[in-house]
Amino acid sequence: MSERRIRIETPALTRVEGEGRLDVDIRGDRIHRLHLDIFEPPRYFEKFLEGRHYSEVPDTVARICGICPVAYQMSAVQALESAFGIRPSPWVEAMRRVFYCGEWIQSHALHIHLLAAPDFLGFDDVMAMAREHPATVNRGLSLQGLGNALIALFGARSVHPVGARVGGFHHAPTPAEVAALVERLEAAIPEAEALVRWTAELPLPDEAQEFTSVALRHEREYPMVAGRIVSSAGLDVAAEAFDEHMQERHEPHSTALFAAIDGEPYLVGPLARLNLNRDRLPAAVAAVLSETGIGFPSANMYHSVVARAVEILFAVREARDLLAGYREPDSPWVAASPRAGDAAGATEAPRGLLWHRYRTDDAGLIRHARIVPPTSQNQARIEQDLHAALRAGGLDRPDDALRRHAETVIRNYDPCISCATHFIDLRVERGS
Amino acid sequence: MSGLRLLAVGSPLGADRIAWRVAERIQAPLAQRLDGPVRYLDRPGAALVEHLRGATEVVIIDALLDGGTPGEVRWLSPGSLPTGGRTCSSHGFGLAQALALAESLGALPGRLRIAGIRVSGDASGSAGPPPGEAEIRAAAKAILAGLAQEQE
Numbered sequence: 001m002s003e004r005r006i007r008i009e010t011p012a013l014t015r016v017e018g019e020g021r022l023d024v025d026i027r028g029d030r031i032h033r034l035h036l037d038i039f040e041p042p043r044y045f046e047k048f049l050e051g052r053h054y055s056e057v058p059d060t061v062a063r064i065c066g067i068c069p070v071a072y073q074m075s076a077v078q079a080l081e082s083a084f085g086i087r088p089s090p091w092v093e094a095m096r097r098v099f100y101c102g103e104w105i106q107s108h109a110l111h112i113h114l115l116a117a118p119d120f121l122g123f124d125d126v127m128a129m130a131r132e133h134p135a136t137v138n139r140g141l142s143l144q145g146l147g148n149a150l151i152a153l154f155g156a157r158s159v160h161p162v163g164a165r166v167g168g169f170h171h172a173p174t175p176a177e178v179a180a181l182v183e184r185l186e187a188a189i190p191e192a193e194a195l196v197r198w199t200a201e202l203p204l205p206d207e208a209q210e211f212t213s214v215a216l217r218h219e220r221e222y223p224m225v226a227g228r229i230v231s232s233a234g235l236d237v238a239a240e241a242f243d244e245h246m247q248e249r250h251e252p253h254s255t256a257l258f259a260a261i262d263g264e265p266y267l268v269g270p271l272a273r274l275n276l277n278r279d280r281l282p283a284a285v286a287a288v289l290s291e292t293g294i295g296f297p298s299a300n301m302y303h304s305v306v307a308r309a310v311e312i313l314f315a316v317r318e319a320r321d322l323l324a325g326y327r328e329p330d331s332p333w334v335a336a337s338p339r340a341g342d343a344a345g346a347t348e349a350p351r352g353l354l355w356h357r358y359r360t361d362d363a364g365l366i367r368h369a370r371i372v373p374p375t376s377q378n379q380a381r382i383e384q385d386l387h388a389a390l391r392a393g394g395l396d397r398p399d400d401a402l403r404r405h406a407e408t409v410i411r412n413y414d415p416c417i418s419c420a421t422h423f424i425d426l427r428v429e430r431g432s
Numbered sequence: 433m434s435g436l437r438l439l440a441v442g443s444p445l446g447a448d449r450i451a452w453r454v455a456e457r458i459q460a461p462l463a464q465r466l467d468g469p470v471r472y473l474d475r476p477g478a479a480l481v482e483h484l485r486g487a488t489e490v491v492i493i494d495a496l497l498d499g500g501t502p503g504e505v506r507w508l509s510p511g512s513l514p515t516g517g518r519t520c521s522s523h524g525f526g527l528a529q530a531l532a533l534a535e536s537l538g539a540l541p542g543r544l545r546i547a548g549i550r551v552s553g554d555a556s557g558s559a560g561p562p563p564g565e566a567e568i569r570a571a572a573k574a575i576l577a578g579l580a581q582e583q584e
Contacts, residue, residue, distance in 0.1 A: 066475070114478060114525070127529075130536035137537060145482050159443070159475045 022386070022406055023253070026395050034390075036383050036410075038254040049369040054080050054338055054360060058164045061356075061371070065416060066159050067110070070103040070151060071349030072371075073164040074225055075356040078239075080166045083341030083360050091329040092168040093225075095154060098322050099164070100224050100347070101315035102150025105143055106158070107350035108270070108308040108315075111414045112199065113140030116305050119408040120202045136198065139191055143312060146188050150319055153181060168333030178326040185320035192313040193288050199309040200292035204302040209388055211381060212261060213272035213297070216348050222280040222314055223273060225347045230276055231261065232297065239346035242355050248372065258380045259372065265380035268352025269413065270307035271298065285314045301385060304412055338364025349374050351414050375415045382413050435467030436579075437487040437541070441494040441527065443475050447502075447551035450563040450571065451493040454549060457572035462579065480530035481539050489543040493575065494527060496548030502560075503567030505574035508546040510535070547575050 025033040045064055049057060061076045062069035074096060081088065088096070113136070114126045123129040130137040148158035153173050155161020163169050214235070216227030230236045235245060248257040260266070274281075275297035281289065289296070289310050294303060342359040352374030359368040389409045390402065397405075440455035442448050455470045471483055484490060496506055513528040527546070534540050549571045552560035 110478065127532045127536045130533055134537050137533075141478060141481055145479055148479060157474050 035253040038256045046369040049366045052366050054364040059162055062160045067107050068349045069160050070100055071354045074347045075345045075354045077166050079343050079345030079356045079358050082343035084336050086336050088168055094322050096225055098319045099154045101319040102147045104315040104350050105312050106147025108312050109140050109143040112308055167336045172328050172332040178323050182323050185316055188316050192316045196288050196309040196313055199306045208299040212266040213275040214266045214268050215273040215276045222277055223348050239344045257376050259377040265384045267381050268374045268377045270311050271304040274307040378413050385409055436465045437467050437490045438470045439492045441473045446562055447560045448495050450495050450549050453568045454571045458576055477525040481534045484534050484539050487541040490541045492546045495551045497553040500550040502550055502552045503570035504550045505571055506548045508548050
């Protein structure tokens with residue numbers, strides 16, 4: 001039997017964040033090698049922070065990502081406040097949650113409409129999709145704009161916001177500014193409800209897989225800025241203990257680290273959050289989800305898109321409720337007195353658990369920083385998913401079909417390689 | 433709404449702020465023609481579409497890194513914008529992609545022009561330091577002259 005080898009080099013994989021490549025070597029009826037090659041250079045943010053004053057950290061880490069800067073700021077301030085032994089005011093805690101709602105809304109709206117939906121509806125990109133589904137895309141853009149406005153309300157701007165500080169915010173919005181946004185949030189609730197129903201009706205593949213979900217869990221709230229780290233396999237630990245259970249390792253094909261829990265891949269992100277926290281959804285949101293007939297926990301990775309829509313609806317309502325009766329505080333921050341310390345912080349970025357640890361000295365200078373973003377945690381899980389999905393779909397398919405399937409699997413995770421560090425063209429080798 | 437809508441696209445970073453600085457200069461001389469205050473947009477991505485809605489005539493001012501003399505203005509049409517080879521990640525959703533999306537949605541105004549202000553930069557495509565007074569003045573003068581000429 002003659003050996004057949006095919007190598008396909010495509011342009012950069014579209015609709016993911018960052019640069020990399022998928023390298024698949026198929027021998028007969030088995031996958032000999034499958035690597036998510038992340039070759040974008042490391043960005044060294046952790047080293048940049050060493051020697052910097054703690055007050056510079058929120059604005060510096062916001063520059064790691066243009067889509068999820070709030071998450072980086074919130075995990076950082078949480079860790080530093082823990083290291084300094086300060087507790088933000090209830091006003092700050094509530095408004096940080098609003099700030100974070102803005103990021104969930106804008107990031108999820110972008111992913112659903114610009115990145116994922118064209119896959120499920122058979123379009124090459126959102127431009128093509130917009131010609132046949134203009135109302136849907138317009139709704140997505142409107143929600144994205146609302147999320148951006150919420151971020152700018154506290155951050156002064158939506159891209160790399162500058163309003164957060166250790167202890168709170170630099171500035172409190174006026175009641176008039178808040179009232180205008182509450183009106184927009186109220187008007188967006190029916191739109192967000194319609195989005196949940198729309199995602200549930202998408203022709204999603206029906207593929208069940210076994211995986212471990214990891215997310216924060218709070219005693220009362222749907223998790224966003226606080227909680228313990230839990231897993232579907234029974235883990236339940238404080239943020240401080242993250243690195244006792246999650247191991248990171250280098251792989252030769254990636255400049256981003258691969259994370260594992262007790263040696264096994266795991267999932268973070270909206271599906272993992274909803275799988276572990278469905279009972280923390282407010283009744284009004286849970287009722288809309290129940291209407292769809294989709295049950296959570298779900299083993300279908302493609303239900304991630306439904307989870308994102310559910311989280312948009314949750315965030316719109318949550319922001320509206322938290323801003324109702326808004327009053328300007330005497331001060332939007334509490335003073336921080338730096339001291340030598342070592343503490344961790346964990347919050348739920350749109351793409352999943354984002355963990356930071358900082359060690360500070362007496363002057364408040366950063367002596368050590370460590371940041372574990374969600375895409376690093378999902379990398380091994382994406383490879384695991386690709387192995388199963390490509391095999392299930394048939395390895396003898398034409399290369400174009402294989403590539404399209406692989407891209408759909410990868411995009412479904414909304415990977416942010418710019419954070420992790422970056423993504424992708426596809427190379428397939430086939431042999432007997 | 434009738435009148436010209438002026439969108440200044442940029443960021444607070446280095447040379448990329450030139451559109452904002454130039455728009456500050458030309459807002460007053462153009463006041464009679466504008467449909468409202470200049471809209472200063474910070475890396476809007478797909479959100480640019482929302483700022484095109486309802487306008488009949490739009491001028492977008494943006495920094496342009498093409499190796500030309502800083503401060504010079506190059507007038508562009510949506511179809512002549514470089515796409516840069518990257519397509520449609522939400523980090524990389526640039527002006528060309530946003531205008532293509534607006535076209536698909538029927539949100540493009542009847543008349544749209546782009547004033548690309550040349551800025552300094554390096555071979556990697558990174559924009560250079562903040563614009564100097566001479567560059568700002570030259571670009572403002574060129575844009576005002578271009579807009580006046582089309583009215584004649």
